[in-house]
Amino acid sequence: MNCKKTTGRLNALLDGELSPKQAAAVREHLQVCAQCAAALEELRGLNRALELMEGMAPPRGFVRRVRATAEARSLTPGVAGWRLNIALARFAAAATLVAGLWLGVAMGGSLGGRSDLVAQADELSLFDLQVDSLSGAPVGSLAETYLAFVSEGESTGLADWSE
Amino acid sequence: MPLPRPSGLSPRRLRDTLADAMARGPCAAAVRGDLEGLQPYMTSDEQLMLRAAAGDMAAFAELVERHHRSALNVAYRFLGDQGLAEDAAQEAFLKILAGAGRYRPSAQFRTYLYNVIWHLCVDVYRKKRPRALESVPTREDPAAGPLQTALRRERASLVRKAIQELPPRQRMVLVLKHYENLSYREIAGALGCSLRAVDSLLVRAKREMKKRLQELL
Numbered sequence: 001m002n003c004k005k006t007t008g009r010l011n012a013l014l015d016g017e018l019s020p021k022q023a024a025a026v027r028e029h030l031q032v033c034a035q036c037a038a039a040l041e042e043l044r045g046l047n048r049a050l051e052l053m054e055g056m057a058p059p060r061g062f063v064r065r066v067r068a069t070a071e072a073r074s075l076t077p078g079v080a081g082w083r084l085n086i087a088l089a090r091f092a093a094a095a096t097l098v099a100g101l102w103l104g105v106a107m108g109g110s111l112g113g114r115s116d117l118v119a120q121a122d123e124l125s126l127f128d129l130q131v132d133s134l135s136g137a138p139v140g141s142l143a144e145t146y147l148a149f150v151s152e153g154e155s156t157g158l159a160d161w162s163e
Numbered sequence: 164m165p166l167p168r169p170s171g172l173s174p175r176r177l178r179d180t181l182a183d184a185m186a187r188g189p190c191a192a193a194v195r196g197d198l199e200g201l202q203p204y205m206t207s208d209e210q211l212m213l214r215a216a217a218g219d220m221a222a223f224a225e226l227v228e229r230h231h232r233s234a235l236n237v238a239y240r241f242l243g244d245q246g247l248a249e250d251a252a253q254e255a256f257l258k259i260l261a262g263a264g265r266y267r268p269s270a271q272f273r274t275y276l277y278n279v280i281w282h283l284c285v286d287v288y289r290k291k292r293p294r295a296l297e298s299v300p301t302r303e304d305p306a307a308g309p310l311q312t313a314l315r316r317e318r319a320s321l322v323r324k325a326i327q328e329l330p331p332r333q334r335m336v337l338v339l340k341h342y343e344n345l346s347y348r349e350i351a352g353a354l355g356c357s358l359r360a361v362d363s364l365l366v367r368a369k370r371e372m373k374k375r376l377q378e379l380l
Contacts, residue, residue, distance in 0.1 A: 011365050015340065017347050045380040046373055050341050052319040053326065055236035056245050062231055066256050067224045073257070 001029045006036045010043050208272035216263035223263075227256050230276055233343060237277065240338045241284045243327045251287055255279045270352055277339060277353035285331055318379055325375035333368035336361055 006029045012018050013026050030037045208229070214222035234255055239248035258279055259266075266275070326334060332354065339345045339353060340361075347361045354361070373380065 008366060011369060012347075012362060015347070015365075017362070042373060042380060043369065046369060046376065047341065049318070049322055049376050049379045050337075050372070052315065052379075053240065053322040054319070055232075055342070056239040056248060058232055058235055059245075059249055062235070062249070062253070063224060063227045066227050066231070066253050067220060069253065070223065070257055070260050071220065 001025045003029075003033060003036055006030070006033070007039050010036070010040050013040075014043060014047065209268040212259075212263060212266050212268070212272055215260060216266055223256075223260050226259075226272070230273060231256070233273070234276060234280055237280055237335075237338055237343060238284055240326065240342055241331075241334055242287055243323060247287055247291065251280065251283045255283050258283070271349070274349055274352040277343075277345070277349075278355065281335055281354055284335065288331055321376060321379065325372050328375065329368055329371055332356075333364050333371070336364040337368040337372070340365060 006026055009018060009022065009026050013023055018026065030040060208226065211222040211226045215226060231252060234252040235248055238251040238255075239245055242248050242251065255276065259276065326337065329337065335354065336350055339350045340347075345353070347358050347365075350361045351358050356364075
């Protein structure tokens with residue numbers, strides 16, 4: 001094994017990632033090459049230096065906060081959450097429909113007074129304003145007979161009840 | 164309040180369904196092989212994850228309890244800032260919970276965890292480019308004098324700055340290998356790259372670190 005291959009495998013050797021055969025080949029070269037042996041020592045020194053940087057202490061209450069945040073966000077994992085979202089969407093759609101219907105009924109109710117006024121106007125025009133809504137009734141119709149009976153008192157073929 | 168349990172997704176039912184498929188399906192041998200391959204991974208982490216997927220928040224909390232130190236330390240050593248590291252680690256667990264329904268125990272849970280942390284850390288790195296803190300936490304040696312303690316702190320600060328100057332992939336590979344003692348294969352799984360790439364990234368990372376820390380070596 002040459003120096004280039006050896007130096008390229010020193011990391012893997014220290015990390016225990018070489019096969020036994022590969023590790024043996026590297027060690028064999030290290031025994032006869034002072035330059036590569038020095039490079040290995042440098043790597044060991046680097047690994048010791050890396051130990052100087054330590055991690056961080058877990059903040060107090062971290063686990064509790066993560067769980068509380070998950071519950072506050074109503075995180076429902078995977079399919080469960082998907083189904084819940086669909087149910088919520090359907091509920092929202094139904095609620096919107098009901099609200100729309102209610103609004104429509106409410107608006108319709110506020111227009112109800114106008115129909116009463118129309119009915120009163122019709123009543124007035126027929127009886128108080130002497131408007132004959134039956135004028136122009138077809139010949140021989142019950143409406144024509146009634147008009148003749150109430151306006152002139154002559155019999156039109158119906159039984160004379162006054163007799 | 165317990166979350167609703169979706170039908171058909173309980174761990175027991177999943178196992179029963181798979182066992183049934185093994186016994187009757189045309190690909191029974193393949194399924195059997197897959198399940199046997201999975202057996203070493205069906206440890207309590209993966210079972211907790213399946214329970215969390217079914218809405219068991221206590222199982223989720225147990226997973227967080229087991230892995231929060233690793234998650235925090237990886238994020239901290241990558242980002243160099245404790246506040247950002249705490250945010251990233253918390254978000255990683257929340258993302259894992261939100262996606263738990265899609266989790267498949269094809270690898271160890273912690274490989275999945277590191278993968279999520281990796282993506283979150285890269286996002287933070289690209290958005291915030293955190294600046295190094297002045298002080299670095301160091302383990303206090305009660306036997307060391309004030310001069311030695313100060314020297315140790317200064318050297319730790321040099322190491323931390325040198326790590327922060329590495330490109331993201333080299334940095335994460337170094338953190339996962341040296342500080343979390345993951346194998347090359349696990350690192351490849353976490354970062355979604357090949358074994359050869361992990362080896363190459365580590366070689367380059369250490370070469371850069373040697374240059375920057377020459378005075379310490």
